[in-house]
Amino acid sequence: MIRTPLRPLARILDARAKGENPDLIERENIRRRHDEMQDRARARAEGRLLVLGVFFFCAFSVVGARMGILASSEAQEPMASATGAAIATQRADIIDREGRLLATNFETHSLYAQPPLMVDPVAAAEGLARVFPDLDKERLIRDFTGKRKFIWIKKRISPEQKQAVHDIGDPGLLFGPREMRLYPNGQLAAHILGGAGFGREGVEAAEVIGVAGVEKQFDGYLRDPANGDKPLQLSLDLTVQAAMEQVLYGGMKIMNAKGASAVLMNVHTGEVVAAASLPSFDPNDRPRPPATGFDPSDSPLFNRYVQGVYELGSVFKIFAAAQAVDLGLVNSETVIDTSGPMRIGKFPIGEFNNKNYGKISVADVIVHSSNRGTGRLALQIGSERQQQFLGSLGMFDPTPFEIVEAAGGQPLKPKNWGELSTVTISYGHGLSTSPMHLAGGYAAIANGGQYVSPTILKQKGPQYGPRVMSENAAQQARMMLRKVVTSGTASFGEVPGYAVGGKTGTADKPKPRGGYYEDKVIATFSSIFPANDPKYVLVVTLDEPWIVAYGEKRRTAGWTAVPVAAELIGRVAPLLGLRPQLEPGQGAGYTLTSN
């Protein structure tokens, strides 16, 4: 294309010569060029506008087609199922190992008011105040006559209350269905069940969500509408749990303890058949969590058997003995020198009441609960192998027990596991664990040396984990535990016919700011029964117990935790289906007579 210059020199000169205004030439050329540009622009815009027009036509057609498809698909989605389905209401039940109900749902109603619909707000407020004495009449009147359009009055009301409100007869008082979680057994197994509360709330329904315990741990399963008719089965036995809570409560009162806990666990399956932590609460009316600044262990919500992480004392001695036997360093008859003085660094290792047992067998070290004896065993084992062994018993991690609180029970172990730690941990100081950890460790000894992880779910058959010690070591450890009861510190633990074996532990409670209390202890009795063929582990822990016996104030586990545990075993063993049996090899204790 040839472009005409805006000011062609020839014409300009010509114009100048004629005395005309040369700008006019430029103006004309600009106009011509504009005309050309305009034509070109319109040609291009024509195409593009056509594209736009087609685009809009197509887009509108698509919208129309989609409308048509949607309008003709009416039958596929019925309206009835559409409203209110957002909040799933059917929460699965929870049952015990025998199928007895632990948690279920209960239909109640919520009460709300819509003042714009009210006929007589003042009368409605007065009527409500009569039905619910806890409501403030003045405030209701203020709410009903004010600007508010929607007021929740009660989240849950009983059928009787509902009828009474209905009888007030005001159309502005309305009810919404509310499914609530009901624990028919009240306080029973409160810490395991946890509790439930309302999540999202609407007028038509409210979401029930678990707030603690298995309710929270298995919230996803329980809430899944597909599991509405598939209850969650726990390993708990309702009757055993009831007996345990009753006996433990009595024991706690007699022993003047401020708290108590007990765990009863099947040594082969890891099933926790009963577990109690006192003081307890009612999951139907779960108390508020304690304010910060208070000791959480003072709240009834505190779960002592998984969250109560303490140095548990001499109950740990059996692990040192069992490992020493397992490693072939000693057997139960090997003689150990327990005489003092014994020093690790500058720390003297002493015995209870400054006793001196002299040279005694490994079994007697356990029977007499000799600190120096286990300390020397531990020194032979060495810190590496000790850590590895305790680790394999799950002592360094929170228990895998399936309630949400269990994750909070992180054991405390020394940062620097030196020789001193090796010795003190061998007799249960310096390593803080929960009673549930201890039950797991004793279960390994009881079942012949295999780790089982504690579980709250019902299992089918034994659930052995990896082997942690030899059959022989476990067998010898069981023999020592039995001897502790027959002739040692736990002599109150004898239950005729059930061959209880166990180990006591009395540990001074640590002060919150360091150091230990002189007069506050955690007394623990960790037992297995029947010792010749153990089926169950029972760990009983009392918090700050004391009892006056023989004119003396006594705190040791042998005087406090052991009698409670013995009573417990006597009560629950028959419920567990264990028949009283004579121990093998004790034939001399009785004579057969003919009738």
Next chain:
Amino acid sequence: MPPADKEAGTIGAFAVLCPQIRREPGTKTPNRGANEAANGSGVMTDMVYGAVPERGGEPILPKWWRTLDKWSMSCVLILFGIGLLLGLAASPPLAARNGFDPFHYVQRQAFFGGLAIVAMLLTSMMSPTLVRRLAVLGFLGAFVSLALLPVFGTDFGKGAVRWYSLGFASVQPSEFLKPGFMVVAAWLFAAAQEINGPPGRLWSFSLCMAIVLMLVMQPDFGQACLVLFGWGVMYFVAGAPMLLLVVMAGVVVLGGMVAYSNSEHFARRIDGFLNPDVDPTTQLGYATNAIREGGLFGVGVGEGQVKWSLPDAHTDFIIAVAAEEYGLVLVLIIIALYASIVVRSLLRLMRERDMFIRLAGTGLACTFGVQAMINMGVAVRLLPAKGMTLPFVSYGGSSLIAGGIAVGMLLCFTRSRPQGELGDLLRGRG
């Protein structure tokens, strides 16, 4: 309209040479009367000697009626009628909630609708130059009031400061800003096309970005998208290079992703859209169900249920009310009305030679169409949820009047006017 203004000077110079000077409509050229009556040289003689008083061209009304796109205007009036009809169905629940008598909002709609129609008619009678001048002034006013929104605006508890409360009514400046911006941007584009013209593209782009930023800050992503879309369409028609268009599409996608990750408001809506099964208790769920309930002929006048459950039944989801009560038939009619307004306007603009008119008309028609399309696309879940009103059908005082002005401008720009074909023939360019 710079070309016309410039030409006014040249016409004087060439009028003697060529009586059939290209005449831009609405410009007062000295020999206007001569052009109108170019076939009778006797009249010209009379004029020269002052025997016949000079007439300012054809009378306004007849000329308006002759050149108007009557089909489009009929479509707009029908849409307004449908809006009133649907208002009768959709607004009583809202009136009941707010304690007014049932047809309170219908009365308001009729009142504002009347104003809007008057505004539309008046605007469409103006000359493009006058429209441009008024629109630029209006744009300045709207721009300033948009900028002052954070100071004086209210959010009516909806979480976005978009309105001025005037007591009896509320005004959303962005509604008025949109048509004004289209005109200003088209003016700048057209000026940029001139030889020795200003860098109008850059100016209009900066203006567009400023407005989009202000709207995003409110936040009002819907209006921001509309403004951006309108500008983009104008740029496209003004001859944007293809490569740039591709790049811009990429930028839009990127911006969307940034908005998605930074704005919860935005992300929630996109998530709701991408989720294949619609939650029946959300607005979209109700709307979908309403359309399904309606079927081909609807559940019957006054029988609809969706208006009771949807808070925005009278604005954003009015199409759902239409679908439920009157069925697919009415919905298709509404779609056809919008489509014919947009497509007819675009086709008419294809003939238009004046760049400003072409661009401004395109921008107005496309924003109008796209707004309707987005509104309905959301209801059928073709597009993510976006609060956007259905022009002329949804309830809303200021949006109605702004819509009336915008459509009035569009009708003004699509009026048939001589495109200089005769001049081409005479000058041998045709």
